[in-house]
Amino acid sequence: MARPLRIEFAGALYHVTARGNERRSIFLGNLDDDRRAFLEILTSTCERFRWICHAYCLMTNHYHLVVETPEANLSLGMRQLNGVYTQQVNRTHGRAGHLFQGRFKGILVERDSYLLELARYVVLNPVRADMVRAPGDWPWSSYRATVGEAPALPFLETDGLLRAFADDRAEAVAGYRRFVAEGVGAPSLWRELKSQIYLGSEAFVERTQPEPRQPPVPRWRSPRRAGDRCLVGPRQRRRRPRAHHHRRA
Numbered sequence: 017m018a019r020p021l022r023i024e025f026a027g028a029l030y031h032v033t034a035r036g037n038e039r040r041s042i043f044l045g046n047l048d049d050d051r052r053a054f055l056e057i058l059t060s061t062c063e064r065f066r067w068i069c070h071a072y073c074l075m076t077n078h079y080h081l082v083v084e085t086p087e088a089n090l091s092l093g094m095r096q097l098n099g100v101y102t103q104q105v106n107r108t109h110g111r112a113g114h115l116f117q118g119r120f121k122g123i124l125v126e127r128d129s130y131l132l133e134l135a136r137y138v139v140l141n142p143v144r145a146d147m148v149r150a151p152g153d154w155p156w157s158s159y160r161a162t163v164g165e166a167p168a169l170p171f172l173e174t175d176g177l178l179r180a181f182a183d184d185r186a187e188a189v190a191g192y193r194r195f196v197a198e199g200v201g202a203p204s205l206w207r208e209l210k211s212q213i214y215l216g217s218e219a220f221v222e223r224t225q226p227e228p229r230q231p232p233v234p235r236w237r238s239p240r241r242a243g244d245r246c247l248v249g250p251r252q253r254r255r256r257p258r259a260h261h262h263r264r265a
Contacts, residue, residue, distance in 0.1 A: 022122065023213065023226055024088040029070075029127050031134055031215065032090075034098055034120040036077040042101075042116065043076065044109045051156050053108075054079070055169060057101050062171035065093040069171045071135035073142065073157035080138045082131070084173075094120045123209070124224060126216025130208075134215070135177055136199040143200060151196055159196070163189050 036042040043050035051074050058081075062069055068084040085093070102115040125134055139162075142154040151159040160166035162174045164185075181191030205215075214221045 022091055023124050023224060024085070024090050025224070026086060026088050027084070028088070028090070028224075029082070029084045029125045029131065030090060031123040031125055031138075032081040032083055032094065032120055033078055034094075035117045037114045037117045039077050039117070041076050042078065042105075043074070044105060044111075047076070050105065050108070053104050054101055057097060057104065059169060059171050061093050061097045061100075064096065065089050067093060067171065068173045069158075070131065070173055070177060071138045071158045071162075072172070073138045073154070075141060075145070075147075075156075080141060082125075082134055082138055090122055094122070123213055123215050126220040129217060129220075130205075130215050132177065132180055132195065133199075133205055136196050137205045139196060140199050163193060 034042075041047075043054070054074060058069070058072070061067065062083075066086050068086070069081060070084065071080075071082040073080045083090075098116050098120065105115055106112055125131065135158075139151045139154075139157045139159040142148045142157065143151055148154045151157065152163070152165060155166075158168075158172055158174075161168040161172055162177060168174055178185065178188035178192060180188075181195070182188040209215055210218075210221055214224070216224075
């Protein structure tokens with residue numbers, strides 16, 4: 017089965033996940049220390065690549081991010097995030113080798129239709145996994161910062177989500193709380209997934225399709241002899257003429 021495409025462009029919005037190798041935990045030893053280290057690396061990654069994070073949740077063997085990329089650099093940033101965190105874990109815990117299972121998964125999201133629902137899905141992960149009873153009970157997601165119960169980390173952008181509920185912040189927070197609570201037991205968000213990588217309408221999928229690659233154009237090479245011209249393709253080589261030896265009479 018072919019791997020899904022990576023579609024990257026300025027201003028794109030993604031749901032990003034990465035899982036531990038063999039589905040093992042990506043936070044070892046003291047889980048809270050490793051989670052704090054991950055968030056520090058995420059902070060520096062967002063700063064370096066100018067990412068805007070709208071929601072996040074650190075589970076045990078995987079994590080979720082909702083990130084916006086003002087520049088077309090999702091793959092570069094993910095290489096930095098997962099690579100530096102793996103090095104950190106290996107040094108701290110005296111281990112070697114891969115921490116994550118293969119490549120990260122990035123789903124391209126239509127902002128107007130799915131940003132709110134996706135942000136709700138992310139912070140409800142610990143509730144659906146029966147790890148806590150309410151999203152505010154899990155300290156390793158963006159929920160507490162969004163509702164003002166904890167300081168927001170530098171990379172987290174909460175204003176955009178809250179403005180969707182009201183201009184007044186208190187009213188917006190109350191609306192956000194109700195919206196998240198209503199998501200418990202709601203139908204799966206991923207029923208709308210298209211071609212493994214799109215969360216959006218048919219028009220959105222059509223609009224964000226990558227341009228087809230053009231075949232290589234044959235190029236002219238300088239002739240060896242005056243008056244000769246030869247068209248040579250990218251894999252075509254010019255044969256050398258064979259030498260003919262004449263015996264003297």
